[in-house]
Amino acid sequence: MTDKFQMSTDENIILAKRTLVDAIYKSANLEGIAVTYANTNDILNNVAVSSVAPNDVHKIFCLRDAWHFVLDNITTPVDLGFLETVHELVARADVPYYMLGQLRTGDVLISGTSWRPELPDPDRLHRELSEILRLPCVTDRALSAVLWCMRSQPFLDGNKRVASLLGNKILIENGNGLFHVPVELDGQFKTRLVSFYESGNAEDLKQWLYNTCLVGVNPLTQQQSPPGRKGRTI
DSSP: OOOSBOOOHHHHHHHHHHTHHHHHHHHHHHTTOOOOHHHHHHHHTTOOOTTSOHHHHHHHHHHHHHHHHHHHTTTSOOSHHHHHHHHHHHTTTTSOGGGTTSOOOSOOOOTTOSOOOOOOOHHHHHHHHHHHTTOSSHHHHHHHHHHHHHHHOOSSSOHHHHHHHHHHHHHHHTTOOEEOOOGGGHHHHHHHHHHHHHHOOOHHHHHHHHHHSEEOSSBOOTTTSOTTOOOOOO
16 A cells, blocks of 8 residues: 655645535534534534534534644644543543543444454553554555554444544644545445454455545655655654
8 A cells, every 4th residue: 555645744734624624524424413514514613503403513513622632733642542532522422421531341332233342451452553553654554543443442432533533643644635434435434344343354445445535635656655655653
């Protein structure tokens, strides 16, 4: 796998800020919040939207706050503590306050499959995350981190949102674009995600994400981005 885009960190941050409404709109729909882009834009501009439930409005503000945290801390090293802070921000509308930023201590059910993730062990999660963050290709690193977090299910709820923010943090810091699942591909993504949960083989889904869910400017050719380009280690 090679990187698809190359910008400076500042350029990538500007791109993320310019497309923040779109990012939140797509993430909200991935979580089953049926909002339009216009709804999302109005909510983020403090315009009352009567067709959106108050708790869903709260979730959109949580996504905004988590994105702001990531962009404000784009060079902060990634570790479990960083993910716990992101979860504390993004999942305020979903889990009890005493579980915010805390690894889950009980089993979770996964829609569409009987597969269950094992209980999170901090040492194992730290080791697995550290291995992913050493992958030489930044885009491979980011997509691997996304899928690792989704399948590990470290938190009681909000894992897909934390995973997406984790992947975007890695991409943006290194100037390699943005990760979003297009709303029109939501069903395909979830079907593929269930298959990945059950098999544990990330390669097919990772390639699909690479082909369909990365956006950016300054696209690279294969010659410009040789395999093994390290980028910034975080």
